[in-house]
Amino acid sequence: MEANYQKLFQDYTFKSGVNVRNRFMMAPMTTFSADENDYVSEDELNYYKERANGVGTIITACAYVSKGGKGFDGQMGIDHDGTIEGLSKLAKVIHEGGAKVVVQLYHGGRLAVPRLLPNGETVSASAVTPLGDRGFYSVEHTPRALTTEEVYEIIKEFGEATRRSIEAGFDGVELHGATGYLLQQFVSPHSNQRKDEFQNRYLFAIKLIDEVKRVISEHATKPFLIGYRFSPEEPETPGITMRETFELLDELMNANIDYIHMATTEAWAQPRRGIVSEKSRTEIIAEYINGRVPYIGVGNIHTPAEAALVLDKGKTDFVSLGRALVVDPHWVEKVKSNKEETIIHHLTENDQQKAVIPTPLWKLILEVQGWFPVVR
Numbered sequence: 001m002e003a004n005y006q007k008l009f010q011d012y013t014f015k016s017g018v019n020v021r022n023r024f025m026m027a028p029m030t031t032f033s034a035d036e037n038d039y040v041s042e043d044e045l046n047y048y049k050e051r052a053n054g055v056g057t058i059i060t061a062c063a064y065v066s067k068g069g070k071g072f073d074g075q076m077g078i079d080h081d082g083t084i085e086g087l088s089k090l091a092k093v094i095h096e097g098g099a100k101v102v103v104q105l106y107h108g109g110r111l112a113v114p115r116l117l118p119n120g121e122t123v124s125a126s127a128v129t130p131l132g133d134r135g136f137y138s139v140e141h142t143p144r145a146l147t148t149e150e151v152y153e154i155i156k157e158f159g160e161a162t163r164r165s166i167e168a169g170f171d172g173v174e175l176h177g178a179t180g181y182l183l184q185q186f187v188s189p190h191s192n193q194r195k196d197e198f199q200n201r202y203l204f205a206i207k208l209i210d211e212v213k214r215v216i217s218e219h220a221t222k223p224f225l226i227g228y229r230f231s232p233e234e235p236e237t238p239g240i241t242m243r244e245t246f247e248l249l250d251e252l253m254n255a256n257i258d259y260i261h262m263a264t265t266e267a268w269a270q271p272r273r274g275i276v277s278e279k280s281r282t283e284i285i286a287e288y289i290n291g292r293v294p295y296i297g298v299g300n301i302h303t304p305a306e307a308a309l310v311l312d313k314g315k316t317d318f319v320s321l322g323r324a325l326v327v328d329p330h331w332v333e334k335v336k337s338n339k340e341e342t343i344i345h346h347l348t349e350n351d352q353q354k355a356v357i358p359t360p361l362w363k364l365i366l367e368v369q370g371w372f373p374v375v376r
């Protein structure tokens with residue numbers, strides 16, 4: 001193995017005591033493949049089993065914590081105790097491969113999909129219609145503003161979802177505070193125009209973390225971690241700029257969580273506004289964090305040299321791989337055993353079985369041009 005890849009294979013113990021065997025994480029990726037009850041399906045078990053032998057940690061597809069927050073066809077739920085059986089199987093197959101497993105907890109807020117919701121009604125911090133084209137999951141629906149009481153109910157739902165994660169045998173939860181979903185809707189000056197205590201745009205995240213920690217201390221019998229995923233910027237004005245991101249990072253670091261995970265499609269993208277710098281967001285954020293909390297970089301990483309660069313130049317502690325691990329489930333093992341040249345970098349239209357990809361995800365991979373590398 002190349003000398004500069006060694007760092008990627010160092011183990012790490014998080015504050016909570018969870019130990020992972022290396023610095024690779026599988027990025028959370030929705031599979032659209034839960035069964036008709038939104039329980040984990042056999043196909044999903046096979047998909048994760050195939051990918052659990054190399055990475056240190058798998059962060060699962062996002063799971064909705066309440067029915068009013070469902071954001072995808074075939075999204076798995078973690079909203080009631082009936083989900084625990086399937087989730088336990090998921091934790092088990094991943095542990096058998098030697099990886100740790102973190103479930104991503106989700107509420108779509110104004111980006112939940114009305115046709116998937118019990119009463120077709122989306123909710124958010126304020127009644128502000130989402131802007132912009134989000135491709136095949138675009139939602140142009142004005143949400144109803146949550147009452148203060150309802151905000152506290154959702155906080156409890158995240159707590160209950162954490163209890164289920166513990167009972168199912170997971171090693172932690174990641175709060176999905178990125179990509180414009182409910183947590184981000186509270187942080188954003190675009191979507192949060194509240195007049196109650198949650199006009200403090202960071203309070204929702206902080207109260208969620210407090211509740212998750214309370215549940216962990218009450219229920220966990222082994223180390224259990226809490227991570228937070230954020231998107232560094234929003235395109236709209238007013239909206240999240242790098243300045244708000246620094247404020248959020250301060251709050252998250254004060255809350256003493258196990259890791260912070262950036263969400264971006266390109267690790268080396270530069271900031272839009274809120275700071276004057278030639279550097280990438282990955283580097284700027286790493287410099288701001290300055291080693292105070294483990295930081296995960298991500299975005300368009302396809303080779304081990306690119307992963308090593310994100311650790312070295314990007315100064316992150318971990319890298320998460322998304323599409324690379326969908327395309328080649330054995331990417332990490334190949335690097336570890338000096339077979340880098342055998343990594344597969346694209347799919348063909350006949351590769352579904354070989355790559356062990358559930359059909360709903362496979363269909364989207366073929367349909368959405370330019371998303372995955374598919375040679376036709």
Ligand SMILES: Cc1cc2nc3c(=O)[nH]c(=O)nc-3n(C[C@H](O)[C@H](O)[C@H](O)COP(=O)(O)O)c2cc1C
Nearest residue numbers: 027028029030061062264265299300301321322323
């Ligand atoms: C099929 C697919 C599903 C995704 N679902 C999620 C998700 O559930 N939660 C999330 O935070 N990010 C999700 N993402 C974003 C990825 O976690 C990752 O940030 C993005 O793909 C960039 O990494 P990559 O270039 O290595 O693929 C998804 C990406 C893909 C390709």
